[in-house]
Amino acid sequence: MDFTGLIAYPVTPFDTDGSVRHEDLRGLLDSLATSGVDAVTVLGSSGSFAYLDAAERSQIARTAIDALDGRVPVAVGISSVGTREVLDAAVDAQRAGAAGLVLSPVSYVPLTDDEVLAQVRAVCAATDLPVCLYNNPGTTQFDYSLQVVAELSALSEVVAFKDTAADAATFNARHAELAALVPETFSHGVSGDLLMMTGEVAADAWHSGPAALLPVYYGRLRAAVLAGDRREVDRVRSVLAPLVDHVAGLRKISGLHLLARACGVAAGDPRPPLLPSPGSELRELGRLLDLLEGEFADDRDDGRDDG
Numbered sequence: 001m002d003f004t005g006l007i008a009y010p011v012t013p014f015d016t017d018g019s020v021r022h023e024d025l026r027g028l029l030d031s032l033a034t035s036g037v038d039a040v041t042v043l044g045s046s047g048s049f050a051y052l053d054a055a056e057r058s059q060i061a062r063t064a065i066d067a068l069d070g071r072v073p074v075a076v077g078i079s080s081v082g083t084r085e086v087l088d089a090a091v092d093a094q095r096a097g098a099a100g101l102v103l104s105p106v107s108y109v110p111l112t113d114d115e116v117l118a119q120v121r122a123v124c125a126a127t128d129l130p131v132c133l134y135n136n137p138g139t140t141q142f143d144y145s146l147q148v149v150a151e152l153s154a155l156s157e158v159v160a161f162k163d164t165a166a167d168a169a170t171f172n173a174r175h176a177e178l179a180a181l182v183p184e185t186f187s188h189g190v191s192g193d194l195l196m197m198t199g200e201v202a203a204d205a206w207h208s209g210p211a212a213l214l215p216v217y218y219g220r221l222r223a224a225v226l227a228g229d230r231r232e233v234d235r236v237r238s239v240l241a242p243l244v245d246h247v248a249g250l251r252k253i254s255g256l257h258l259l260a261r262a263c264g265v266a267a268g269d270p271r272p273p274l275l276p277s278p279g280s281e282l283r284e285l286g287r288l289l290d291l292l293e294g295e296f297a298d299d300r301d302d303g304r305d306d307g
Contacts, residue, residue, distance in 0.1 A: 001039065001075060001129075002130070002185070003075070003100060003159060003162075003189060004160075004187050004189070004205050005039065005205055005206075005222075006038050006039075006215070007037065007039045007207045008032055008037045008039075008041070008211045008212035008215055008218075009041050009211070010032065010040065010209075010213075011046055011048070011209070011212070011253075011256050011267045012025065012043075012047045012060060012267075013025050013028070013266060013267040014048075014267070014268040014270065014271050015268055016268065016269075018272065020052075020056055020060060024266040024267065024268075025060065025063055025064070026063060026067040028265055029067040029068055032068075032072065032212060032215060033072050034071075036215060036216060036219040037219065038073075039072060039073040039075060039100075040064065040068065040212070041074075041077060041207070042064040042074065043061065043076055043077035044102060045139070045209070045253070046253065047060070050079075050106075051270075054085065058089075058092050061074075061092070061093055065096050065097045065098060074097075074099055075098060075100035075101060075132065076100075077101075077104075078093060078102070079104045079134070080106060086103065086122075086123060087122060091126055091127060094127045094129050098129060099130070100129055100130040100131065101130070101131045102134055103120065103133060103134060104134035104136045104139075104140055105119070105142040106140055107142075110140065110141035113145070113148050117148065120155070120158065121152075123157075124155045127157070129157065130157060130160070131157045131159065132159070132162055132187075132189075133152060134191070135162065135163045135164060135191070136191070137164075146181060149161050149178060149182065153181075153182040153183060159185070160187035160188075161186070161187070161188050161189065162189050162190075162191045163175075163188060163189065163190060163191060164190065164192040167198075168195055168198045168200040168201050171195055171201055171203070172200070172201060175203060187205055188203060188204050188205075190203040190207065191207045193209075193210055193247075193248060194244070196208065196218070196244075197221075197240065197245065199230075199234070200225075201225070206218065206222055209256050210244055210247060210259065213263045214243075217236065217296075221237065221240060224236060235295070238295075239288075239291050240292055242288055242291075243288040243291075246288055247259050247285070250277045250281060251275075251277055253270050254269075254270050254275065258277040258282060258285060262282055262285040
């Protein structure tokens with residue numbers, strides 16, 4: 001797995017008692033298999049990994065790998081507060097048949113460069129799966145320097161970096177700088193849907209939670225960005241960006257569960273202690289979703305929409 005293209009991060013569906021609804025997860029993943037996404041990552045932030053125990057995470061990984069059955073590569077998030085738990089998750093994911101691993105430097109006490117280097121090296125010693133490093137400083141309080149990424153890229157298992165920035169110009173500058181420090185095949189992908197919605201960030205990959213619910217539209221926007229088709233970029237952005245921006249204004253994870261509901265996907269509410277987003281937001285999400293779907297209705301009628 002090379003972690004390039006459009007990578008969708010689905011929510012984990014929950015029942016009213018907080019248990020994982022595996023059949024609904026299967027249904028969501030089955031729809032993604034034919035949606036045009038290039039890969040799927042389960043147990044990311046969107047998938048509520050931090051609110052699941054080891055047994056639940058293991059079963060979710062197996063459900064996803066079985067549901068997709070090789071049609072789309074499946075990466076598994078292995079982030080955890082303790083390195084022991086990270087290593088257990090990495091080994092378990094490999095046994096389950098995962099195509100890759102995604103790792104962020106989660107810790108109760110923010111980690112140092114040396115601690116992150118040691119943890120990633122330990123993962124690479126425990127498994128030979130491709131690893132994508134995840135820079136999520138807003139949550140982890142650790143911000144990857146490009147020098148640390150370059151050092152870790154010397155490990156054969158470390159093949160990708162999921163990164164973010166304050167704005168498109170900053171990300172693109174960072175992308176150009178990193179390209180000079182890492183192997184040519186190394187993937188530097190973007191995380192942060194508002195960066196994608198600018199239409200100014202191509203990157204080697206888009207890593208996105210909302211893309212698991214709106215894959216055709218994300219795929220359409222990414223294709224237009226890569227092709228330099230400014231007219232199509234503006235067309236898609238005009239209806240997709242307001243919806244994505246509204247979701248971004250809701251509480252993390254909870255907003256994705258509400259978007260799932262608006263899209264007709266059975267995902268339930270997030271697991272406590274997280275509370276669901278106000279139901280009053282559902283009407284606005286529905287209105288924005290109608291505008292998005294309406295813009296491309298003629299394309300589908302003409303057989304031009306690949307979704």
